[in-house]
Amino acid sequence: MRVGVSWLAEVTDVADGATAEDVAAVLVRVGLEEEGLHGGDVSGPVVVGRVLSAEPEPQKNGKTIHWCSVDVGEEEPRGIVCGAQNFGAGDLVVVSLPGAVLPGGFAIAARKTYGHVSDGMICSTAELGLGEDSDGIVVLGELLGAAADGVAPGDDATALLGLDDRVVEVNVTPDRGYCLSVRGLGREHAHGRGLDVATAFRDPLAGVRVPSGPGERDVVLADEGPLDGRPGASRFTARTVRGVDPSRPTPWWLRRRLVQAGMRPVSLAVDVTNYVMLLVGQPLHAYDAARLDGALVVRRARAGERLTTLDGVERALHPEDLVVADGAEGARAVGLAGVMGGASTEVTAATRDVVLEAACFDPVSVARTARRHRLPSEASRRFERGVDDAMAAAASQLAVDLLVEHGGGTAEDGLTDVGGPAERPVVALPVGEPARLVGVDYAPERVRALLEQVGCAVSGGPGAPDALAGAAAAGAGVGAWSVEPPSWRPDLRQAADLVEEVARLDGYDRIPSVLPRAVPGTAGGVLAGGGLTARRRAVRSLARALAEAGLVEVASYPFVSPERADALGLPDGDERRRALRVANPLREEEPLLRTSLLATLVDVLRRNVGRGADDVALFELGSVALPAADRAPSPRPGVDRRPTAEEEAAVRASVPHQPLHVAALLVGARTPRDWEGRGRSADARDAVELALLVGEVLGVPLTAAAEADRPPFHPGRCAALRVAGGPAAGAVVGHAGELAPRAVAALEVPARTVALELDLDVLLGALPGPPRPGALATYPVVKQDVALVVDASVPAADVEEALRRGAGLLLEDCRLVDVYAGEQVGEGRRSLAFSLRFRAPDRTLTGAEVAQAREAAVAAAGEATGAVLRGS
Amino acid sequence: MSAPNKDFDPVQVTPLDAEQVEGAVADALAAVAAAGDLEELAAASRAHGGDRSPLALANREIGALPPSAKADAGRRMGQARRRVADAVAERRAVLEAERDAAVLVTEALDLTQPTSRRPRGARHPLGLLVERVEDFFTGLGWSVLEGPEVEAEWFNFDALNFGPDHPARQMQDTFFVDPPEDGLVLRTHTSPVQARALLDHGAPLYVAVPGRVFRTDELDATHTPVFTQVEGLAVDEHLTMAHLRGALDALVVAMLGEGTVTRLRPAFFPFTEPSAELDVRCPVCAGTGVVAPGAGARAQGAATAAEEAASTRADDPAGEGAPCRTCGGTGWIEWGGCGMVNPHVLRAAGVDPERFSGFAFGMGIERTLMFRNGVQDMRDMVDGDARFSRRFGVEV
């Protein structure tokens, strides 16, 4: 909401000399956040001038400029160059003299141009900040009309036109619909200054006299489809003004206020309705009476009904849309109620008789219609937030008065007024409630006074029974107020709402600061002892470990294109193709939510490479969305009570599975080329090692096994990671390896990109308890090496696993130390050398014991993998 | 070599002559001193202290002396041989030290040659900042909870007192999962975890909830459609707005440092009543709303014919400074929304609003990183450029 300070000052006491900044500071104190300050940035000599002569001078560039002599009230006229064409000798214009600064920081100085010294500037509407749509010169006679009489050259144009009037723009929160008006802002401004509204605020509706007789235009409220029992229109007034002169312009000051508020002047009738809406917050609509047929009927739209709205768009109406209609039994829709009028009955340049509508429409009905037709309007914005239902007739009267005064019309004596204000709810406010919620001990008189400032009718108080609860009260701090909120505050519905009013008007800066003492463990369960959950702790350790391992953490948006699944090479039917779709995606081409982190992490990789990075190692921790194949709609149980266990379970179950994943991508050097050597490129083994590191950090060891069929991975360079032991043993938690060449090409990432992605939910669900290290053996260690020859196709992990199993409990460690393939071991075979360490916890091992364990290990490997001792 | 003086003939044996012994010692000491390395020293030691050295030979003669002279000669010879041995040991220590030093010199490395053996990684600063906030709250005894990013509309809106048609629902530009009637959204805030936590654990409850949230904003320097929030929720008996302010004040000091100026300003959120916005005084312009003079002059183009013809303009001579971009010239930065938990929210979560009260707040981590760490462009936080994370390392 934007308002010029001068207009605001008409309805409320603004401090002497207050700047726009000061006004904004007052408003922010009561919750109206400053969105910006506009206009008024004119300084220096800007005066009225009379054009004495204007000689056209054609230029080589095809333009014609005017060399003007302008009387600015000085002894001698000034010579000024002007390029505009819409003025002539004798016109009164606005001249900015050297030293003036116009909106946008334009400083005026005498300068040579087109062969003349231009000693000032004749100003246009846009240059003075009076409007954005005109590049014509301001001709005061046209602008001010009769008000231009008596204006003389040399007069201060800044004061004359209010050029230095600044506009305050504030953000109005959805609960404060009444602040979408100068009336509302004026009241709030008085609150912000701590002034008594009775004296500091002048309600524009106060004292407006409304006719009581019946009106000319019949109105029928015929809503047969109320939403949740609320009628579409609770009140509808109509007023006719005849004989308006369509050639009469809107007065300059009124147009100026519309422009300051960000609205476009259109015609007197429309401008007046907009002006009154800005002033008091009542949306009004003006119909051309001659184009209306009979009574106005408020009803729901009929099946198949269409309406062309004022913006020229023909709309198919929905049976829930509330319309205003005319004709026999309301056959023709002439407007979307509370949203936008229809083109067929629009006020035109020929309109002489006007019917003014001021009504009160159901916020929900208006909101749905505006949303359904994507038609947010100044009217719908106000109705959605709730319009004071007591002011329709008075607001209409303000508009009538303006039309009569400036359009020369005659108002009908009567008023059609159907329906009426709703009954006000009474809210019980326990006397101690403000202190209980705010922590400030407000005196009861203070609470009452503040609520009355807001406009509430307050009765009861300390010692008075809670009228609603019927509880008898006794003693200080008990009892309740009965509070009837004013008609413009439909948002005040419960005690907490009133508490906010008290705290807000008293000032949030009066609230003390007290650090609360949490009682750890009070909520039991996972919260016992407070602090991080085991899951959060584990994820932290993991992130740090990966960073220490040389990976850089990034976060990508979860949005992907459907084509990404193709690029990744996911086969039809792959469950990763089953993705949730965003109905209103940020980018039309990326409507899906990722089912794997790699799907979006590759974009980050590409961005890094595109920016010149050669060696990139990235990881991301984030969730993916894995919807079930058969998804039921999410239920929406009522919220006036706790949902039943079944309802709650159904809501929770409707939320798709979203496991936390970790993914990494590496390209280029793992250790870079430098003077020590050629470095080492990241390869699939790095990915596998990092994947194993994840398990290690979390205390859930993983094992790697070859996996030939897991896009986007290379079939020969991919390992599946499984949980090694414990209750989740054997569960596949993800994959690591090199991306398949086809995926590399489709994803446009560098060749030999390696990757990993693991589902952490499985691992986090298998987190071990506190580690139990046991006693450390201090007896001597015995080292033994064995070299085994196996078929080249036998995975080293299988051999190691068999060795470990065969060696038994005396084996402390087993490490692959050499891999050899060549003539000595024969075609299609390879030699794997392992270093074994044996130790007993309770004695020094004998040679025989070690030899026996070693033999058992070799035998087990032989049995499991066909391994034979090399050289035997 | 003389024959043993078996019959103790008191004849002065020549090699035991004091002068001769002294001479042999002097020769030995000279040879030891002259030894340039350990090998030469070994040779000198052999020549002057070995079995066949003059002193050794002389020593043998002692037996031939008359008993009366034996003691004296023995003492003299002992001293002489000790002097030589001491000199050798002393010289050996010197030479060994020299040798060791020489070896170390040859083994010297230029350790200023930079290496790159350990790949350097980094955390993302948003994650690090979240951890800082978590640590603050766990320090107060609060718990840290999480919730899903794709969320039921009921949790995201209904349970938080957003009426189905209330404009507040439109206030948060929401991503809907298709079809929208199915009631799933990308959560617009971390607040749905309030309802989940209250349903799960009841009151009293003190929790902080970090997480990613989504709004249909276009990405630009100060907005991102996917951003990070940390939510705080405390529900207990006797909690007031004063406790809210106390918790936030402590958080502000923990995150932004002592002396940070804040204000609470009335605001509106459906799930809190009373509601407030916490503003932090802009650290860039110190609350003045204006940054250094001279930055204010704008490029000026000819907007109208009149303006072009009569463009008697000069660049902004006033030099009053430009509006601060960090705070939009208001001098205050909106840091987070907060308030007392709306009784409707408590009721929908099965908590008795007449017995319990509570406060909640949420704040944006991206914004915090912007003004806490002077990040100018929010796009740097979402691009995933590794250079950005690297500038933070593992601390923020």
Ligand SMILES: [Zn+2]
């Ligand atoms: Zn600033």
